[in-house]
Amino acid sequence: MSELREAYESVSSRTCSLHDACDRALAEQTALSTGSQLIKTNLYYFKQAEVIMKKLSVAKLMVTGQSFAAILVSIDDCLTYLRAHPEYKESEVYIAKFEQCLSR
Structure with a gap:
């Protein structure tokens, strides 16, 4: 009976450890997925x-076409975003690119 109890406690302990490891892995996966989505949003x-x-x-x-107006709105959105985030590495370079697009 003693051996059976020890085996049960061993299995129970390993099961708890596995459950904890799965919880940590799931939390890490969620954090990485959130980070990936944030990068995609910023990279857009x-x-x-x-x-x-x-x-x-x-x-x-x-x-005079609608596509040209949509391009101007897109440029404005991008400029607004980049000006709001000057800490991004090449935001100034891209601001200049978008401003150049406006002068075409």
Whole structure:
């Protein structure tokens, strides 16, 4: 009976340890997923510079069209975001790129 009790306590202890390890792994996965999503959100504004430059270089772009107005709104959104976050490494460079897009 003593051996059975020791075996039960050993299994119970290992099960608790495994459960704790799973909880820690799940918490880490959640934190990493949240961080990844935050990076994607922040990176969006930097990626828009190239997208907008390509759209502006199209010869058939009508200044009076809806797509041009949407581009201007996008530039304004990106500039607002980057100016709100001057601590980002290349925010000044991208602000200059977006301002250059406005002068085209």
